[in-house]
Amino acid sequence: MSNMFFYQLKLFLFFIFYLGLNISISIAQTAQNEQYLEDLSNMRMVVLLLIAFAFVIMFGLIYVVKSHRELKHQYTIIDKQKNEIAEKNEELAFSNDSLEEMNTEKNNVLSVVAHDLKTPLGNIQGLVELINLKKDKISKDQSDYLDLISKVVTDGIGMVNNMLDVHKIESELKEMVLIDTNVYDIIEKVIKLHEPSMMAKNVQVNVGINNRDLQINTDAQYLRQIISNLFSNAVKYTPKGTTVEVEVSENDNFIEISVSDHGNGISSDQMKRLFAGYKKVAENVEKDKVSPGFGLLITRRLVDKLKGKISVENKVMGSGAIFKVELLK
Structure with a gap:
C-alpha cells in the first residue's frame, strides 16, 4: 500500500x-x-x-x-x-x-x-x-x-x-478475642508458671514496669503465650545464679515488652533465621537443653496476628540477648 x-x-x-x-x-x-x-x-x-x-x-x-x-x-x-x-x-x-x-x-x-x-x-x-x-x-x-x-x-x-x-x-483455628488486658497480671502469671525451672537454676527475675494498672486491648491468651515463650527461653539460656529482666514501657500508641538474659548472645547469622523454624539459637548451648525452635516461630506468628513487631538484639554492655515486642494499645 x-x-x-x-x-x-x-x-x-x-x-x-x-x-x-x-x-x-x-x-x-x-x-x-x-x-x-x-x-x-x-x-x-x-x-x-x-x-x-x-x-x-x-x-x-x-x-x-x-x-x-x-x-x-x-x-x-x-x-x-x-x-x-x-x-x-x-x-x-x-x-x-x-x-x-x-x-x-x-x-x-x-x-x-x-x-x-x-x-x-x-x-x-x-x-x-x-x-x-x-x-x-x-x-x-x-x-x-x-x-x-x-x-x-x-x-x-x-x-x-x-x-x-x-x-x-x-x-486460623482460633479466633482472636480482644479484651482489655492487664499487662502486669499476665507477667506475674508467666513468672509463677516458670518458678520450678527458675528455682532449679537459682535464677531471679527483675520486673520493671512503672504502671502496674497498664491495660491494652488484645487477646490475653496470645499475649500470655508470647511472654511465656520469651521468658522460658531467657530462663533456659541464662547461666545459673543470674537474673532475667522483664521491662515494660509505653507511649501514647503502643507498649514495648522486653525480655533479656545473661547468656552467650546470638550471632548475626543466627538472627537472620531466628524466627524461621526449629533452629538452635544460642551458641554453646548445654547438651541437655532443647532448642527454642517452634517456640520462637509461634511467638512471631502470634505477634504478627496482634499487628505487632518483634525484634532481637545483643546487649551493648555485657552478655545476653534482648527480645522486644511492640504491641498497639
Whole structure:
C-alpha cells in the first residue's frame, strides 16, 4: 500500500513539473512585450512554489508513514510482552495454589502426627508417675533413670504441643478475642508458671514496669503465650545464679515488652533465621537443653496476628540477648 502511495505521489509531482514547463514554454512563445515576460516570471514562481509545497507534503507523509510503522512495531512488542507477563502470572498463580495445597497438607500431616504422638507420650508419663509412687522399692539408679525419662517425655509433650499450636495458628483455628488486658497480671502469671525451672537454676527475675494498672486491648491468651515463650527461653539460656529482666514501657500508641538474659548472645547469622523454624539459637548451648525452635516461630506468628513487631538484639554492655515486642494499645 505504501509503495503504491509513493508511486502515485511521484506521478503527481511529475505532472505539476510538466504542466509548469508547458505553461512557461507557451507564454514564452506568445510573449510580445514586457508584460508577457513579467507574467512568465510570476508563473514560474507559482510553479516553483507548488513544487516546493508538494515536496513538503511528500516528506511530511513519509515521516508520518515511518512513525506509524515504528509505533506499530512498538505495539507489537508491547502486546508480546503483555502475553508473556500474563503467561507468567498464570504460572505463578498455579505454583502458588500448589504451594498452598502442599502447605495445608503438611499442616494436616503434622497435626495428625502430633496427636498420635501425644497419646503414647502421655501414657509413658502416667506410667512413670505410677512407678514414682513406689520409689521406696526401687534403687537410686532406677529412680534417676525415671527422672530422666520423665524429663524427656515432658520435653516431647512440649514439642508436640508446639506443633499443634503452629497448626492452629497457620490454619486460623482460633479466633482472636480482644479484651482489655492487664499487662502486669499476665507477667506475674508467666513468672509463677516458670518458678520450678527458675528455682532449679537459682535464677531471679527483675520486673520493671512503672504502671502496674497498664491495660491494652488484645487477646490475653496470645499475649500470655508470647511472654511465656520469651521468658522460658531467657530462663533456659541464662547461666545459673543470674537474673532475667522483664521491662515494660509505653507511649501514647503502643507498649514495648522486653525480655533479656545473661547468656552467650546470638550471632548475626543466627538472627537472620531466628524466627524461621526449629533452629538452635544460642551458641554453646548445654547438651541437655532443647532448642527454642517452634517456640520462637509461634511467638512471631502470634505477634504478627496482634499487628505487632518483634525484634532481637545483643546487649551493648555485657552478655545476653534482648527480645522486644511492640504491641498497639
